[in-house]
């Protein structure tokens with residue numbers, strides 16, 4: 001009998017909208033995802049696909065009044081985070097589930113030393129710890145992320161972008177969370193620093209056995225860091241599976257295939273890249289049929305009228321009418 005999976009996080013049918021003055025923006029639409037304990041999952045898709053909104057929904061940090069979770073559930077360790085009282089969310093945020101925000105330049109408070117900002121996490125979540133123990137932990141964490149502890153009394157402006165991101169990672173991991181939401185952690189950094197930060201995150205993930213949801217638009221980052229990937233388009237997962245399988249398949253979802261085609265190939269002498277035609281689906285409009293129909297070269301009448309189902313085979317799933325017949329896999 002197949003061993004039952006130990007899911008840390010299960011997102012089912014999550015639907016999130018932003019209610020602005022002039023329109024309702026449908027940011028996340030019937031989003032589903034299962035994350036096994038210890039797994040690193042990449043959430044990949046274009047800007048505006050709803051990846052960050054999904055992460056903010058997990059922490060219940062959507063902007064007040066504007067952001068609204070319309071339906072769905074987010075089960076974390078078997079408990080629905082969406083029904084927990086706010087008082088029970090507070091000890092989870094930063095301790096059990098923490099987040100690395102996209103831009104290290106704006107994630108740190110410029111008026112506090114970096115040591116004090118790492119210390120603050122321990123003050124909030126480990127009040128029983130002595131001052132000396134916390135100091136020791138801050139020093140250890142700074143060493144782990146490759147910054148000499150003697151620099152803990154420096155301010156964020158005294159560090160480079162890569163070093164700031166290391167401090168943000170130290171803050172996110174000092175409480176040894178079970179789940180790390182990393183929102184484009186390397187986007188603001190240059191390529192060599194990107195590689196260092198990904199390597200550091202990999203080492204720390206192994207050390208603390210942290211599960212990771214890595215938000216990115218870069219399939220290269222997914223290949224380097226993740227065990228599995230969910231491809232997100234217009235607030236929905238359109239394809240998911242183990243990284244190896246998704247990357248090596250002969251046939252992917254047309255959107256995933258389009259993302260692969262956008263990657264420059266040094267051996268290919270073609271003068272132009274192959275971008276996905278058209279624009280992201282308008283999030284103010286709910287689509288009757290497939291959300292990718294306006295940009296898909298295979299779109300037919302049925303695609304425009306009827307939403308495709310998720311066709312799952314083993315650990316891989318694809319949301320497209322063309323894959324209804326399992327033999328196509």
Ligand code: SF4
Nearest residue numbers: 290293296303320321
């Ligand atoms: Fe393209 Fe139709 Fe598949 Fe959507 S359902 S991805 S429009 S072929």
